[in-house]
Amino acid sequence: MSKSLVSLVINGSPLVREEKRAAVLAAVEELGFRPSATARNLSSRRTGVVGVLVHDLRNPWYAEALEAVNARLHTAGATMLLGDARLDAAADERVLHTFVDLRLDGLVLVGSLDPTPAVLEAAKRLPTVVAGARDVDLPDVDVSVQDDLAGGGLAAEHLLALGHRRLAHLAGSTGAVMRLREKGFTDVINGTAVDLEVVRTAMTEDSGYLAALELLGRPADERPTAVFAAADVAALGVLRAAAQHRLRVPEDVSVVGFDDVALARLPGTSLTTVDASSATVGATAVDLLLDRVADRSRERRTVVAPVSLTPRHTTAPPPSR
Numbered sequence: 001m002s003k004s005l006v007s008l009v010i011n012g013s014p015l016v017r018e019e020k021r022a023a024v025l026a027a028v029e030e031l032g033f034r035p036s037a038t039a040r041n042l043s044s045r046r047t048g049v050v051g052v053l054v055h056d057l058r059n060p061w062y063a064e065a066l067e068a069v070n071a072r073l074h075t076a077g078a079t080m081l082l083g084d085a086r087l088d089a090a091a092d093e094r095v096l097h098t099f100v101d102l103r104l105d106g107l108v109l110v111g112s113l114d115p116t117p118a119v120l121e122a123a124k125r126l127p128t129v130v131a132g133a134r135d136v137d138l139p140d141v142d143v144s145v146q147d148d149l150a151g152g153g154l155a156a157e158h159l160l161a162l163g164h165r166r167l168a169h170l171a172g173s174t175g176a177v178m179r180l181r182e183k184g185f186t187d188v189i190n191g192t193a194v195d196l197e198v199v200r201t202a203m204t205e206d207s208g209y210l211a212a213l214e215l216l217g218r219p220a221d222e223r224p225t226a227v228f229a230a231a232d233v234a235a236l237g238v239l240r241a242a243a244q245h246r247l248r249v250p251e252d253v254s255v256v257g258f259d260d261v262a263l264a265r266l267p268g269t270s271l272t273t274v275d276a277s278s279a280t281v282g283a284t285a286v287d288l289l290l291d292r293v294a295d296r297s298r299e300r301r302t303v304v305a306p307v308s309l310t311p312r313h314t315t316a317p318p319p320s321r
Helices: 003-010 018-031 037-044 060-075 089-101 117-125 148-162 176-189 205-216 232-244 278-294
Strands: 049-054 079-084 106-110 128-131 141-146 166-172 195-201 226-229 254-259 272-275 302-305 308-310
Touching (some): 003 018, 049 060, 079 089, 141 148, 141 278, 148 254, 148 272, 148 308, 166 205, 166 232, 176 195, 195 205, 205 226, 205 232, 232 254
Parallel strands (some): 049 079, 049 106, 106 128, 128 141, 141 302, 166 226, 254 272
């Protein structure tokens, strides 16, 4: 048999007669043959590998979005090469340089990453998509993101409808996504007879705990009756602070998060939160990347996934004074 015939069979060509195909496949099985990925890459100028740089793998929302990215890449016949960006800037630079040097098919940036020179250079060299953030603003970088502005508004509307008039917002200290969540929340509150205190902090459980420890430690007539945290992980810290102050949730204080991660859905937590569509954002990012790989010259696209608020057991009307 000729090499060309074997190649046609391996690549699934319909031009081969069935008896020839059966003979080749039998030989493949007997010899344990596997096509050379390196040779295929040289021929197609594709590696079949996509680099994924995640802002922080400890954040549950990023992990859930990453699962959707990996699943969609697998369906497309591609492999994910993962890097974690939380270590330091030098580590980010090494990972991104490696992605570029390996000539990967594309790059997915998951989460709020600073537009460092290494990030900008990689985005120029590789087809690139941002998932779940808006911090890298380049004409040829597509964006798959949740509607953070609308989500912040939903949280405010929910608490106002319950009758809360003394609110606190734990706002993210960095990132365009956090600014939009804060704006959505405050835009609805502004113009109402509501006392709102905004506290900017990192979106971690410990940061949420420390911020809420001070807020909820005030006298009953001074502390907020509800707290909206811009991420579920920070909201979990608020729940911990409430427990330390022996405050009941939601009877004494209501808590709202943002992201709807798996921890928020656990029966023991049952956190009222905004669903930030992690699976949709991740899968859409891969679709955008595959389109960008096929046509580097097409116009930039931003796809915004809708969000919704899921009321659970951490919100209720405020306590009567």
